[in-house]
Structure formats: C-alpha cells, structure tokens
Amino acid sequence: MKIKLFTIALFVVTVLVSCTDNDDKNSDxxxxxxxxxxxxxxxxxxxxxxxxxxxxxxxxxxxxxxxxxxxxxxxxxxxxxxxxxxxxxxxxxxxxxxxxxxxxxxxxxxxxxxxxxxxxxxxxxxxxxxxxxxxxxxxxxxxxxxxxxxxxxxxxxxxxxxxxxxxxxxxxxxxxxxxxxxxxxxxxxxxxxxxxxxxxxxxxMSTAGTLSGKVTTLQEEVAVGLEGAQVAVFAADTLNTTTFTDADGKYMVMGLMAGSYDVEVELSTYQKESVTDIEIVAGNTTSQDFILVAGE
Incomplete structure (x- = not known):
C-alpha cells in the first residue's frame, strides 16, 4: 500500500513539474x-x-x-x-x-x-x-x-x-x-x-559577440599598456566601428554581428599593427591582444 501511495505521489509531482516547465516555455x-x-x-x-x-x-x-x-x-x-x-x-x-x-x-x-x-x-x-x-x-x-x-x-x-x-x-x-x-x-x-x-x-546581443583585448608595448621586456590607441574593426574591407584603449591599454567592442573581421591598431609614434580573420561568435567574447613597436 505504501508503495502504491509513493508511486501516485511521484506521478503527481512529475505532472506538476512538467506542467510548470511547459507553462514557462509557452508563457505569453x-x-x-x-x-x-x-x-x-x-x-x-x-x-x-x-x-x-x-x-x-x-x-x-x-x-x-x-x-x-x-x-x-x-x-x-x-x-x-x-x-x-x-x-x-x-x-x-x-x-x-x-x-x-x-x-x-x-x-x-x-x-x-x-x-x-x-x-x-x-x-x-x-x-x-x-x-x-x-x-x-x-x-x-x-x-x-x-x-x-x-x-x-x-x-x-x-x-x-x-x-x-x-x-x-x-x-x-x-x-x-x-x-x-x-x-x-x-x-x-x-x-x-x-x-x-x-x-x-x-x-x-543574442546574435552578436564581443571583441576585447589589450594594446601594449615592450619596455625593457616588460609589457606596458598604451592609452588612446585607436582600434578599428573592418568587415569585408568596410570600416564597421572604432574604439580607443583606456588608461591600462584595454579595449572592448560590443555588439559585433557573428562573422570574420580584420582589426587595425594605430597610435602616434608607433607602427600600425593589424590582424585579419578574427572570428566573432554570437553570445561569446573573442580576445585579441596587440603589441605595438615604436616607430623610427
């Protein structure tokens, strides 16, 4: 008898949970x-x-x-x-x-x-x-x-x-x-x-991703963040957006549609650096760092 009561109770709980899940998915x-x-x-x-x-x-x-x-x-x-x-x-x-x-x-x-x-x-x-x-x-x-x-x-x-x-x-x-x-x-x-x-x-944001990273230069073999570097993001040779690094050399570009991008980084007195075919995945963050070399 106890086994039957337990089986019935378990069945009722299962039905209630199933209904709740179904209600959530079909909510207005x-x-x-x-x-x-x-x-x-x-x-x-x-x-x-x-x-x-x-x-x-x-x-x-x-x-x-x-x-x-x-x-x-x-x-x-x-x-x-x-x-x-x-x-x-x-x-x-x-x-x-x-x-x-x-x-x-x-x-x-x-x-x-x-x-x-x-x-x-x-x-x-x-x-x-x-x-x-x-x-x-x-x-x-x-x-x-x-x-x-x-x-x-x-x-x-x-x-x-x-x-x-x-x-x-x-x-x-x-x-x-x-x-x-x-x-x-x-x-x-x-x-x-x-x-x-x-x-x-x-x-x-469900169909877009984020690109982030850090722009640095080497001083006595130590990486130092560069502030104010322009980070330009290109899609199919067309400029999509730009941003600039903060005081620590960090940058972040949000809201990029999933796909492949080329990125160029520039800062006065430094040589331009670029990376091609950076893949942006929807709902994820892609990391890409840059190291700039001082110009002649």
Whole structure:
C-alpha cells in the first residue's frame, strides 16, 4: 500500500513539474533587458556628455514566426489595426554621463517582462542634454524632436522575445558623432558650442559577440599598456566601428554581428599593427591582444 501511495505521489509531482516547465516555455511574456553603452572617442577637452532619458518604448510587431523576416518599415506611426503598437518600457528619469560608458561598461535602462513577439523599433526620449569641458565650461544643447517624438532606433533584424526566456538589446550611443563641436574645436577658446545629432545603434546581443583585448608595448621586456590607441574593426574591407584603449591599454567592442573581421591598431609614434580573420561568435567574447613597436 505504501508503495502504491509513493508511486501516485511521484506521478503527481512529475505532472506538476512538467506542467510548470511547459507553462514557462509557452508563457505569453518574456524578459527584455535594454542596456546603454558608448563608443568612446579621444577628446581631451570634454569631461562630460550628459543626457537625461525619461521614457523608452518599443514597437511591437506581434507574434510572428521567428524564422520569418521582419519588414523594414520606417513608418513609426503604425497602429494596432496595422498589427503594430508601442509598448512602454520605462518612464523614469535617468541621468547618464555617456563618457562613463566605455569599453564594456553599460547602464541598464530596462529589465521587465513584455509580451512575446518581435520588436523592430525603439524610441528613446531625452532632455537635459549638455556638454561639460575640462575647464568647467558647460554648453546646453537643443534636442531636435527627441523630447517630443523620441529618437528612433531601428532593430535589424527584429528582436524576438520568446515565452519564459530573456532577450538582451544593446544601445550603442556614438558620442563622437552625436556631439558635434562648433568652431575650430581644438582649444577651449575656439569651441563656441555643440550641436546634438544623436547617433544610436541597436544590437541584438543574442546574435552578436564581443571583441576585447589589450594594446601594449615592450619596455625593457616588460609589457606596458598604451592609452588612446585607436582600434578599428573592418568587415569585408568596410570600416564597421572604432574604439580607443583606456588608461591600462584595454579595449572592448560590443555588439559585433557573428562573422570574420580584420582589426587595425594605430597610435602616434608607433607602427600600425593589424590582424585579419578574427572570428566573432554570437553570445561569446573573442580576445585579441596587440603589441605595438615604436616607430623610427
């Protein structure tokens, strides 16, 4: 009798566990995480590049076959009748100094459950944009429509959120292209202000990988990190992105689509170094170090 009761209890537990697992996989919601990073740029005169993000929403395209292609539709005003709608992801004010988000440092903006399906567009609403120079000078910048309609960032291919699973989206805010100095720009006296022309790239981290490493030179047979070296990443002879090494000579490029890349490293007074056919794997980090030799 005890054996029969134990068998029945075990069967019930097994059924409950199976149902729970099945419910997770078939859930109507999945987890969406959105992180912000910045492609660094070597501007010795700039101390801060600040923005206040106060809202983020995403265009929901519905529950599609994950193997089907998402249409490239630049019309962000589609309604529910068009089988699209916007899902609000965040409505809290968040002040960010973009210069702090370099070489792998990210700021989490969103982490919540959203309806399963495909999302192909994110709108980021910003205000309070300003640039602070290293001499303390501050320039307030006008936001061209970003405060009213949001900065539109297309996700190609669309980000798929599956039931009970997590999806990660990376927003790469290119400061060097977004904050354009007025005037000569080479000295404090020559900078008369900045134009704000936001350039942000969205990357699905489930289909992308990361490249990281260190740039050094040998001094008395000891490897010393080199700060400010430019690391240029090429795909099929076309420049994909650039970054710069930090004070320790380290660099990191996130959001590279899986595939083969060529990388060149340059720094004044040193000879250029390059490596070809570096393989980037989705969801993984590829390490590649460089040793620069002082030029003649």
């Amino acid at each position: 919601y999945g987890r969406l995480s959105v992180n912000l990073t910045d492609a660094p740029f070597p501007h010795d005169l700039v101390a801060e590049a600040n923005v206040t993000i106060f809202k983020i929403d995403a265009r929901y395209k519905g529950e599609m076959d994950i193997n089907s292609e998402v249409e490239d539709n630049s019309d962000a005003s589609m309604t529910k009748e068009d089988k699209s709608s916007f899902v609000v992801l965040m409505e809290d004010e968040m002040e960010v100094n973009l210069l702090e988000l370099t070489n792998g440092v990210t700021k989490n903006l969103v982490d919540l459950d959203v309806p399963v399906g495909i999302y192909d567009l994110v709108r980021v609403y910003v205000k309070g944009v300003n640039v602070v120079l290293t001499d303390g000078s501050t320039f307030d910048l006008k936001v061209p429509s970003g405060e009213q309609t949001g900065i539109k960032i297309f996700i190609k291919p669309g980000l798929v959120v599956e039931g009970g699973l997590s999806a990660d989206l990376l927003l790469d805010f290119d400061v060097s292209k977004s904050f354009v100095a007025k005037g000569e720009g080479s000295t404090f006296e020559n900078i008369t202000g900045f134009n704000f022309k936001p350039v942000i790239k969205a990357c699905n």
